[in-house]
Amino acid sequence: MKLLIVTAVDAERDAVLRGLSGTVHDVYTVGVGPAAAAAGTARLLALAEAAGTRYDGVVNAGIAGGLAGRADIGDVVVGTASISAELGVRTDDGFTPLGKLGFGSAVAECSLRLAAGVTGARGEILTLATITGSAQRVDELAESYPHALAEAMEGFGAATAAARVRLPFTEIRAISNAVGDRDASGWNWQAAFDALTKAAGELR
Numbered sequence: 001m002k003l004l005i006v007t008a009v010d011a012e013r014d015a016v017l018r019g020l021s022g023t024v025h026d027v028y029t030v031g032v033g034p035a036a037a038a039a040g041t042a043r044l045l046a047l048a049e050a051a052g053t054r055y056d057g058v059v060n061a062g063i064a065g066g067l068a069g070r071a072d073i074g075d076v077v078v079g080t081a082s083i084s085a086e087l088g089v090r091t092d093d094g095f096t097p098l099g100k101l102g103f104g105s106a107v108a109e110c111s112l113r114l115a116a117g118v119t120g121a122r123g124e125i126l127t128l129a130t131i132t133g134s135a136q137r138v139d140e141l142a143e144s145y146p147h148a149l150a151e152a153m154e155g156f157g158a159a160t161a162a163a164r165v166r167l168p169f170t171e172i173r174a175i176s177n178a179v180g181d182r183d184a185s186g187w188n189w190q191a192a193f194d195a196l197t198k199a200a201g202e203l204r
């Protein structure tokens with residue numbers, strides 16, 4: 001099996017590569033946020049197709065914020081779905097996701113098979129272009145998405161590119177901080193990168 005693995009930043013790519021040594025997968029940095037992830041992943045897939053390279057799946061790997069009580073710093077979360085928590089309509093009455101409006105979906109199902117060997121909690125991973133920075137918004141997200149474990153910024157974008165060429169997709173995240181916590185003294189990038197390296201080593 002040959003995977004295209006995309007990360008947002010080089011530090012994540014390097015953590016993945018440390019775990020992958022000697023495997024056949026390709027790992028690239030595509031930038032921060034869902035738009036960069038979608039554009040970068042789509043470009044890589046188009047280049048691969050032109051070169052005759054065949055991938056068996058796409059993986060978005062990186063660090064993430066964990067929702068309180070659901071995922072702790074240093075944990076690995078494997079996506080059951082990557083969900084855009086912003087794609088929809090917001091009115092005074094609240095937020096309605098795209099799927100309920102009847103023209104598309106904000107939910108990208110993840111392939112459990114692609115990450116079958118990876119140790120970690122299974123659950124939904126939210127994608128947001130805007131990092132959550134208030135307790136009120138954390139509570140809103142936790143209530144709206146009771147099965148979500150973590151928040152990051154790229155998964156739904158990369159998943160959209162993979163779906164366009166009908167490739168299975170999964171998202172793997174290592175927790176570096178609690179969602180909503182903007183005090184960097186409480187973050188642990190190293191624990192997250194080490195966990196990400198271990199998870200990458202467990203990919204088949």
Ligand SMILES: O=C(O)c1cccc(C(=O)CC[C@H]2O[C@@H](n3cnc4c(=O)[nH]cnc43)[C@H](O)[C@@H]2O)c1
Nearest residue numbers: 008032063064065131132151152153154179180182
């Ligand atoms: O300035 C902040 O408040 C802040 C809070 C958390 C993370 C950052 C980053 O610069 C990392 C963004 C990068 O890492 C992923 N990530 C990590 N933690 C989170 C999070 O709590 N919410 C959303 N994304 C997160 C994300 O995928 C980005 O690629 C800054």
